Amino acid sequence: MQPAAKKEAQKIGIAMVLGLVLGLVLHYFGKGAYVQYIAPIGDAFIGLLKMVIVPLVFSSIFMAMYHLGTPESLGRMGVRAVAYYFFTTCIAVLFGIIFVNIINPGIGADLGSAGVQGLSEAMQSKVAGNSGGWASLFASIKEVLLGAIPTNPFGAFAEGNILQVIVFSILMGMTALFIPKKSEPFVKFVGALEELANKLTMGVMKLAPYGIFVLMTGVLAKSGTSAIVSLSKYMLTVILGLLCHGIFLLIVGSIRGKMSPLEVLKGIGPAIITAFSTASSAATLPITMMNVEENLGVDKDTAKFVLPLGATINMDGTALYESVAAIFIAQAYGIELGITHQIIIFMTASLAAIGAAAIPGAGLITMSIVLSAVGLPIEGIGLILAVDRVLDMFRTAVNVFGDAMGTVVVDSMLRKNS
Numbered sequence: 004m005q006p007a008a009k010k011e012a013q014k015i016g017i018a019m020v021l022g023l024v025l026g027l028v029l030h031y032f033g034k035g036a037y038v039q040y041i042a043p044i045g046d047a048f049i050g051l052l053k054m055v056i057v058p059l060v061f062s063s064i065f066m067a068m069y070h071l072g073t074p075e076s077l078g079r080m081g082v083r084a085v086a087y088y089f090f091t092t093c094i095a096v097l098f099g100i101i102f103v104n105i106i107n108p109g110i111g112a113d114l115g116s117a118g119v120q121g122l123s124e125a126m127q128s129k130v131a132g133n134s135g136g137w138a139s140l141f142a143s144i145k146e147v148l149l150g151a152i153p154t155n156p157f158g159a160f161a162e163g164n165i166l167q168v169i170v171f172s173i174l175m176g177m178t179a180l181f182i183p184k185k186s187e188p189f190v191k192f193v194g195a196l197e198e199l200a201n202k203l204t205m206g207v208m209k210l211a212p213y214g215i216f217v218l219m220t221g222v223l224a225k226s227g228t229s230a231i232v233s234l235s236k237y238m239l240t241v242i243l244g245l246l247c248h249g250i251f252l253l254i255v256g257s258i259r260g261k262m263s264p265l266e267v268l269k270g271i272g273p274a275i276i277t278a279f280s281t282a283s284s285a286a287t288l289p290i291t292m293m294n295v296e297e298n299l300g301v302d303k304d305t306a307k308f309v310l311p312l313g314a315t316i317n318m319d320g321t322a323l324y325e326s327v328a329a330i331f332i333a334q335a336y337g338i339e340l341g342i343t344h345q346i347i348i349f350m351t352a353s354l355a356a357i358g359a360a361a362i363p364g365a366g367l368i369t370m371s372i373v374l375s376a377v378g379l380p381i382e383g384i385g386l387i388l389a390v391d392r393v394l395d396m397f398r399t400a401v402n403v404f405g406d407a408m409g410t411v412v413v414d415s416m417l418r419k420n421s
Contacts, residue, residue: 026223048214062197063307068176099326108236109334256408270298313406320398332383
């Protein structure tokens, strides 16, 4: 890691710890309401990160396609990336199912019955739309595939629909290869846009310690540790599963990248901390891209294509969390799940996570797909609401780490075959 990057990572780490401490102090002295006066700083930081996402993703992927030279090169990279991401998502779900069956966090749990009423009205309507078992899963997958087609590219840019932006960028970049002379002015424009987006990202990152400090303070000042105590076994199950999956990813990334695990963690540290603090892999994308290129030595063209793809379809942490939550809810309601039901959970959690948006709380929507596929009450989501925001931070960190390790693995495969 470069000295400047190392210094930034240390600042971010210190800011996160200080935020945790201040949040707990404010909560226990009953002063949590004071957070509202500094909350705009955290909101502004996330807003600035989101501002960079669309121009960075479009320009990065377009230029990556243009530099690849042939559709065959894109095909090799794309197939490897998608195959790897789906494989690791399945491994994550397997870890979740193993741990929840060993620890049995829902057996004997007395958590009341908050139910779906604990969700906002908008969230309730979305959850209700996912109550059709296998039919809803099929509908969800179909929606993801058809929804990837940018019928209105400008609308996709305006709404921040990253999957559609990726598809549009790929198609435009590939088309530019066939008309190099005519597309040259546009290629120069997009190349300049990429440089600007990268510079802007570096500028925004200077605000990261302050934004992360405020975000962490807000989380602890509001909730404290009361919910964590009542759901401690459930949280322990999820975190253990995420930790084991993270170690698995670290081993794979270290071997393929020919680096020590410590080097990998130092290199991707700022992105992981930012993901943990913001609970958004999309907002973290610009930082992840910088980290894998500058600190882990990944080829820029590989990072520009594989990372945005991963931030859209690779949700290891979310898939693991959903498998644990589904079985936990069944245990809490006293519903016994056989092997067949758990296989269905394995399949639906692996597939539904692909459609989870890279924003805070999106896992709750896809959770309803997993629950309905095995006939579990959707209201069970209310049982885990109290700690969802905290667990969202952990699973987002794993999502982002999985994206980064996927980029390292794909890059090593391409180097070996070149």
